[in-house]
Amino acid sequence: MSEKKTTHFGFEQVETDKKAERVADVFHSVAGKYDLMNDLMSGGVHRLWKRYTIEKSAVRAGHKVLDIAGGTGDLSYQFSRKVGPDGLVVLADINASMLNVGRDRLLDRGAAGNLTFAQADAQYLPFPDNTFDCITIAFGLRNVTDKDMALEAMLRVLKPGGRLLILEFSKPGNPLLEKAYDTYSFKLLPLMGKLITNDSDSYRYLAESIRMHPDQKTLQGMMDSAGFVMTEFQNMTGGIVALHMGVKP
Amino acid sequence: MSNPSAITALFIVLEKAVTTALRYDPGTQAQLAKLAGQTLLIDCSRPAQKMYIQFGAADITLAGHYEDDVSATLSGSGADIAKLLFGDQHSLYGSGVSISGNAGVLAQLQGLAGQLDIDWEMALADLIGTLPAHTLANSLRTASGWGRERAQGAERLVREYLAEESSAVLGRSEFALFVDDIDNTRLALDRLGARIARLRARQDHKDH
Incomplete structure (x- = not known):
């Protein structure tokens, strides 16, 4: 009898082929109030992290940008303004509920023409080789079942010289901050989830998945192994979040 | 390296302040449109921080990171640069500030900073309504005029006392x-x- 492969889903071990389904359930549940919860959970600071990511992307008019796990479209909206009518932004998300919320929100804000939407799995990106000048994945990589496979897929669809930016929760550098952050994540966060979306389990998963995500150095090593060059990371808010960058050779 | 979150927050606050001020000074906003498409780098040595000002048609964008060519670079300490931009000085000589690139951008910006004339009454009207804003602005203008007259009167009295009564000067x-x-x-x-x-x-x- 063959043993089934497992992976983590927060602190829980699940069969590898079940993780995507479980993650999808979480995001179906939180999609409607995702923005509100993000603002409440981070005190609005997630906007600063995303704005810094856009600055570091150096995206300009005419570029093609892939925003993986783009969710409600915060990054895609700004990219759509930057690339102009000659550029293209693809908002991709594996989760249909998140993608629908993102699409409606972007259309409401008047972003159209240079924006397309794709329901896509980061591990199997449905785009030709060497397509994009820039790929971003903000707060999405930790939910991907096989991160190495996703990094290789991103490398494939990037143009040579194109850059990947990964914005993700990481490991705080200061032990005191880490302690306070743990208390916040495991006590306050599920409570807020319960009050606002009546779903504490999903927010407990978010907190657990952050702890299971590779730390800064490990993720940088994974990017190197996938074939990216000039990899580096920048800690933000004491390392609660880190922005990793790499270039396709 | 400085904290990117804090710097980004500061840039957002500055951007909002400038955009709001420009909304209440359409003259300066129209002048600013002439700078649209230009980027000025302020390379501050004390505190060590780079700030890129990208001029749009009706607003500005501030960034700490920018990879395209800039129109002009202004280098110096924060205090010296602020003095140059917002003071009466019209020459870089002795200012402690150096410029490279298109100096015309700086001259235009300096001119704009000097002629900024915000319509505070309109800003107030957006917050509390036209009539209360006009009443409040009138009261403030009267109070400010009265204050200025009293200050000038007091100065004249002191001058006369020192010169005529006490013969001190x-x-x-x-x-x-x-x-x-x-x-x-x-x-x-x-x-x-x-x-x-x-x-x-x-x-x-x-x-x-």
């Missing part, structure tokens, strides 16, 4: 007379010196 007219007297005395002395020199020369000539 000279009045302006007395000082002018005093300076005129000195000038006249100096001229008379110069003439006297010249005559003496001429008489001495004549005497020397006779002796020989």
Whole structure:
């Protein structure tokens, strides 16, 4: 009898082929109030992290940008303004509920023409080789079942010289901050989830998945192994979040 | 390296402040449109921070990271750069600030900063309504005019007391007379010196 492969889903071990389904359930549940919860959970600071990511992307008019796990479209909206009518932004998300919320929100804000939407799995990106000048994945990589496979897929669809930016929760550098952050994540966060979306389990998963995500150095090593060059990371808010960058050779 | 979250937050606050101020000064906003598409780098040495100002048609964008070419770079300490941009100085000489690239961008920006004239009444009206804003603005203008008159009156009284009553200092007219007297005395002395020199020369000539 063959043993089934497992992976983590927060602190829980699940069969590898079940993780995507479980993650999808979480995001179906939180999609409607995702923005509100993000603002409440981070005190609005997630906007600063995303704005810094856009600055570091150096995206300009005419570029093609892939925003993986783009969710409600915060990054895609700004990219759509930057690339102009000659550029293209693809908002991709594996989760249909998140993608629908993102699409409606972007259309409401008047972003159209240079924006397309794709329901896509980061591990199997449905785009030709060497397509994009820039790929971003903000707060999405930790939910991907096989991160190495996703990094290789991103490398494939990037143009040579194109850059990947990964914005993700990481490991705080200061032990005191880490302690306070743990208390916040495991006590306050599920409570807020319960009050606002009546779903504490999903927010407990978010907190657990952050702890299971590779730390800064490990993720940088994974990017190197996938074939990216000039990899580096920048800690933000004491390392609660880190922005990793790499270039396709 | 500085904290990117804090710097980004600061840039957002500055951007909002400038955009709001421009909304209440359409003249400056129209002038700013002439700079659209230009990027100015402020390379501050103290505190060490780079700030890229990207000019749009009706607003500005601030960034700490930018990879395209910039129109001009202004380098110096934060205090020196602020003094140059918002003060009366029109030359870089002795300012502690250096510029590279298109200096015209700086001149235009300096001109804009100097002529910024925000319509505070309109800003107030957006917050509390037209009528209350006008009443409040009128009251503030009256209070400010009264304050200015009182300040000028107080200054005149102090000046008169010091000059006339206590004689502690000279009045302006007395000082002018005093300076005129000195000038006249100096001229008379110069003439006297010249005559003496001429008489001495004549005497020397006779002796020989």
